[in-house]
Amino acid sequence: MTTELGLPDGIRACLFDLDGVITKTAAVHAAAWKRTFDAFLRERDGDAYRPFEDADYERYVDGRPRADGVRTFLASRDIRLPEGDPDDPPDRQTVRGLGNRKNALLLELIHTHGVEAYDGTIRYIESVRAAGLRTAVVSSSANCREVLRSIHAEQLFDVTIDGVVASRRRLPGKPRPDTFLAAARDLGVEARAAAVFEDALAGMEAGRAGRFGYVVGVDRVGQADALRAHGADIVVRDLAELGEHP
Numbered sequence: 001m002t003t004e005l006g007l008p009d010g011i012r013a014c015l016f017d018l019d020g021v022i023t024k025t026a027a028v029h030a031a032a033w034k035r036t037f038d039a040f041l042r043e044r045d046g047d048a049y050r051p052f053e054d055a056d057y058e059r060y061v062d063g064r065p066r067a068d069g070v071r072t073f074l075a076s077r078d079i080r081l082p083e084g085d086p087d088d089p090p091d092r093q094t095v096r097g098l099g100n101r102k103n104a105l106l107l108e109l110i111h112t113h114g115v116e117a118y119d120g121t122i123r124y125i126e127s128v129r130a131a132g133l134r135t136a137v138v139s140s141s142a143n144c145r146e147v148l149r150s151i152h153a154e155q156l157f158d159v160t161i162d163g164v165v166a167s168r169r170r171l172p173g174k175p176r177p178d179t180f181l182a183a184a185r186d187l188g189v190e191a192r193a194a195a196v197f198e199d200a201l202a203g204m205e206a207g208r209a210g211r212f213g214y215v216v217g218v219d220r221v222g223q224a225d226a227l228r229a230h231g232a233d234i235v236v237r238d239l240a241e242l243g244e245h246p
């Protein structure tokens with residue numbers, strides 16, 4: 001282990017997820033999804049509908065690109081909707097319509113409440129860069145750049161692979177490893193020389209599938225065992241814990 005950063009020797013780049021790792025926006029996404037799916041399920045099944053639970057978010061939606069989240073959750077309830085069109089109105093019962101409904105709610109929540117960063121992560125990224133390692137943000141979110149801009153953190157990353165870049169480059173989203181692998185490649189390092197920092201189960205699986213050198217699970221919601229089961233090499237509650245001496 002290197003002492004300062006708590007990373008194995010040979011790690012030359014760090015790949016950070018955004019929502020829940022850098023910013024306190026995972027809960028905001030979860031809230032927007034819950035409002036979207038509960039409204040949809042109530043419209044469909046009436047008042048006896050089965051609500052969208054935290055576990056549904058963690059298993060089927062967290063970390064995945066927007067439309068994949070819609071499809072994966074609906075499939076878990078044996079529901080299939082037409083794909084629809086990327087600019088379907090938010091009240092249209094299609095995969096894209098539901099995604100747009102969620103995005104409108106997310107943006108409303110973000111604009112009303114603002115975005116907060118995790119100070120422990122920002123300090124950690126600054127130490128990583130001071131130590132000469134390269135950094136990337138790897139997020140499924142199409143809102144990644146706006147969120148980073150709002151906390152003035154864009155300059156902390158040499159490479160950005162977000163939801164917009166991934167669809168332009170046709171990269172399959174997490175849990176597939178392609179977005180992380182693209183970030184490592186853009187930084188000029190092999191996967192085994194890169195560490196992945198993620199809070200989502202889909203992100204853990206991507207880290208494991210890509211054979212990255214180190215997979216750090218960031219547990220903000222009490223799912224340490226699940227993070228380990230899905231591929232974490234280590235689980236911390238905050239990145240400030242990495243490199244702390246016992």
Ligand SMILES: O=P(O)(O)OC[C@H]1O[C@@H](O)[C@H](O)[C@@H](O)[C@@H]1O
Binds near residue numbers: 018103144200
């Ligand atoms: O809808 P967006 O902003 O493009 O984000 C896509 C996904 O981005 C991930 O970072 C979140 O964990 C998911 O909850 C979200 O659905």
